[in-house]
Each structure stands twice: as structure tokens, then as C-alpha cells.
Amino acid sequence: MTKPAFGIDIGGSGIKGAPVDLDAGTLAANRVRIPTPKPSTPDAVADVVAELIGKFDVSDDMPVGVTFPAVIHEGVAQTASNVDKSWIGTDVDALLTERTGHDVFVVNDADAAGIAEMEFGAGRGASGVTIMTTLGTGIGSAMFIDGILVPNSELGHLTLHGEKAEAYAASSIFEKEKLSWKEWASRLQEYYSMVEFLFTPDLFIVGGGISKEADKFLPLLDLKTPIVSADLRNQAGIIGAAVLAKREKKSLVKQEKKAKKSEKKSGKPSKKKSA
Structure with missing residues (x-):
């Protein structure tokens, strides 16, 4: 033990x-x-x-x-x-x-959230490039190659429409601008498509408090990469x-x-x- x-x-x-x-x-x-x-x-x-x-x-x-x-x-x-x-x-x-x-x-x-998901959650046993994003006040990210962390990836700071991606597509923006699920998913589509183009990941994991409602926005995304909600949530x-x-x-x-x-x-x- x-x-x-x-x-x-x-x-x-x-x-x-x-x-x-x-x-x-x-x-x-x-x-x-x-x-x-x-x-x-x-x-x-x-x-x-x-x-x-x-x-x-x-x-x-x-x-x-x-x-x-x-x-x-x-x-x-x-x-x-x-x-x-x-x-x-x-x-x-x-x-x-x-x-x-x-x-x-x-x-x-x-x-840290990514480490937990790779060890015990949605990323367990995943190979290749896995990218976890946490949607909240901003967009946090954790990148792994064959389970090994590439620290401080900060993919929420990529630029979309002349501003940080997190200022355009974070869940806080979804709430602040009172977007519909479809409108927000359209922004997420732009964001994840850009990340997909840059890194060709094998798996996306989506965390953050909003992930408990993943069934309302993940099915609206059209990506080559499989995308799943995190298992461990706020723990x-x-x-x-x-x-x-x-x-x-x-x-x-x-x-x-x-x-x-x-x-x-x-x-x-x-x-x-x-x-």
C-alpha cells in the first residue's frame, strides 16, 4: 500500500x-x-x-x-x-x-489537474499527445507526450481574433456574455481547431467546473481528435x-x-x- x-x-x-x-x-x-x-x-x-x-x-x-x-x-x-x-x-x-x-x-x-487525469482519470493509459484544458475564468492547459508532462504550456494564451483565446472562449465569457451553448461551442470550435492544427493531439480532455455539463457543448464540436470530459472534476x-x-x-x-x-x-x- x-x-x-x-x-x-x-x-x-x-x-x-x-x-x-x-x-x-x-x-x-x-x-x-x-x-x-x-x-x-x-x-x-x-x-x-x-x-x-x-x-x-x-x-x-x-x-x-x-x-x-x-x-x-x-x-x-x-x-x-x-x-x-x-x-x-x-x-x-x-x-x-x-x-x-x-x-x-x-x-x-x-x-496538476492534468497529472491527476492521466494517472487516475480520463487520460489513464493514453499514449501520444494528450492535451487537457480547464475551462473557467481563463483556459488552463496541460500537455503530455506518452504520459510525460510538458510543463507550463499555457495554451489559453494563444491568440484568437487579436486577443488571448481565454478572453474569447473561456467559460467565464460564456456566462458574462450570456452566450447560448451553440454560440459558445462555435468559439470553442475555433479554439480547439487551432490547438489541433498546432499540436496534432491524440486526445483532448476538458476539465473545469463547466465540464459537468459537457453533454451540452462537446457534441457540438467537430474535431479530428477525440474529446472527452474530465473524470475527477474539482478534486x-x-x-x-x-x-x-x-x-x-x-x-x-x-x-x-x-x-x-x-x-x-x-x-x-x-x-x-x-x-
């Missing part, structure tokens, strides 16, 4: 978390949600993350994965969506690790973050063992690679 990991999903309005059963791909306890602080500065959010973990019996060695609405490179936020702009340039990994006392591994929010971020944390923790342990072995052979301290 695989030991559980803890997943946290940071959003613009709420921060949610729960331990995850990594054998079943389900939450091991009811999730807890705490409103995202306003303003959502690094210190304020870090305090909420620590508070959230404190509501569960999280052992010292349990890895913690955290989704974040930003491009993440080596643990550092390169952008900031739906959170305070002071996050840009912040080492999110280091901040949350220091504040919580746990090994924390941060991942882009859409990438995908938490589950994907936990999966990522377990993988990264395992990789880090291997690196440390290799470094110690090298140090023992050479008699010289080796340079340790940080998580």
Missing part, C-alpha cells in the same frame, strides 16, 4: 486541501477549504497553507503538493493569475516549505498535486542517496541539489 501524500489547491477565491490515497486516486478525508486572503500576498497565503495542513494529522515525512495559478519554473513563480502580483519571482517551494515545516512541491494548477488539483509531491519526494531521496554514495567513494562532500 502506497503511503498517502497531501494535496493543496490554491485558487483566487479559496485554498483547499486533503490527504490523498495514491492507490485509489481519491481523497483520504473530507477536504477543508479556507478563503483565499485579500490581498493574496505570499506571506498571507503561506499562513493559510500552514493553517490548512494543521487541520489534518500530517506526518513529518508526508510530502505536500501545492497547485499554484502561475507558470512555475524550479519552484519559482514566473507569473501570477488570480493572486497578488507580488508572487512573481517568489520561490514558492522554499517559502511554503519554511512556513509549514514540510517538504512542499509546487506545480502549475492546470498541470483533480488536490489529487494531482499529491501525485506530483510523491514523485518529487521519491526523486529527491534518490538524489540524496546517490550524493551520499558519491561522497563516500570520493571522500569529498558532494554538491547537493535542492528540491
Whole structure:
């Protein structure tokens, strides 16, 4: 039996978390949600993350994965969506690790949802190029090649009609402009046709809250690529973050063992690679 990991999903309005059963791909306890602080500065959010973990019996060695609405490179936020702009340039990994006392591994929010779907949901066993999109305030994306994540794809930022695609076809626009399902599907058709042309995917997975009504718009799309709704819905971020944390923790342990072995052979301290 695989030991559980803890997943946290940071959003613009709420921060949610729960331990995850990594054998079943389900939450091991009811999730807890705490409103995202306003303003959502690094210190304020870090305090909420620590508070959230404190509501569960999280052992010292349990890895913690955290989704974040930003491009993440080596643990550092390169952008900031739906959170305070002071996050840009912040080492999110280091901040949350220091504040919580746990090994924390941060991942882009859409990438986390994609990881969950590839491991336990609609993308399980998929080969070739799989692209997951999350339709919400914007359009998030996660791209996989034979199950391997290509991080920070940000396909919602492709240009359609002189603006970001997400400003034209996100589900928030569907609601804001009070479009009919047919009108919105027409916009999605343009978007997915462009992505299909650029990447020739083997599978599209559609997530986000609106995916629960996928039967109202997916059948209206005419694509060469199969397109299906996500299975894990609003739990995908938490589950994907936990999966990522377990993988990264395992990789880090291997690196440390290799470094110690090298140090023992050479008699010289080796340079340790940080998580």
C-alpha cells in the first residue's frame, strides 16, 4: 500500500486541501477549504497553507503538493493569475516549505489537474499527445507526450481574433456574455481547431467546473481528435498535486542517496541539489 501524500489547491477565491490515497486516486478525508486572503500576498497565503495542513494529522515525512495559478519554473513563480502580483519571482517551494515545516512541491494548477487525469482519470493509459484544458475564468492547459508532462504550456494564451483565446472562449465569457451553448461551442470550435492544427493531439480532455455539463457543448464540436470530459472534476488539483509531491519526494531521496554514495567513494562532500 502506497503511503498517502497531501494535496493543496490554491485558487483566487479559496485554498483547499486533503490527504490523498495514491492507490485509489481519491481523497483520504473530507477536504477543508479556507478563503483565499485579500490581498493574496505570499506571506498571507503561506499562513493559510500552514493553517490548512494543521487541520489534518500530517506526518513529518508526508510530502505536500501545492497547485499554484502561475507558470512555475524550479519552484519559482514566473507569473501570477488570480493572486497578488507580488508572487512573481517568489520561490514558492522554499517559502511554503519554511512556513509549514514540510517538504512542499509546487506545480502549475492546470498541470496538476492534468497529472491527476492521466494517472487516475480520463487520460489513464493514453499514449501520444494528450492535451487537457480547464475551462473557467481563463483556459488552463496541460500537455503530455506518452504520459510525460510538458510543463507550463499555457495554451489559453494563444491568440484568437487579436486577443488571448481565454478572453474569447473561456467559460467565464460564456456566462458574462450570456452566450447560448451553440454560440459558445462555435468559439470553442475555433479554439480547439487551432490547438489541433498546432499540436496534432491524440486526445483532448476538458476539465473545469463547466465540464459537468459537457453533454451540452462537446457534441457540438467537430474535431479530428477525440474529446472527452474530465473524470475527477474539482478534486483533480488536490489529487494531482499529491501525485506530483510523491514523485518529487521519491526523486529527491534518490538524489540524496546517490550524493551520499558519491561522497563516500570520493571522500569529498558532494554538491547537493535542492528540491
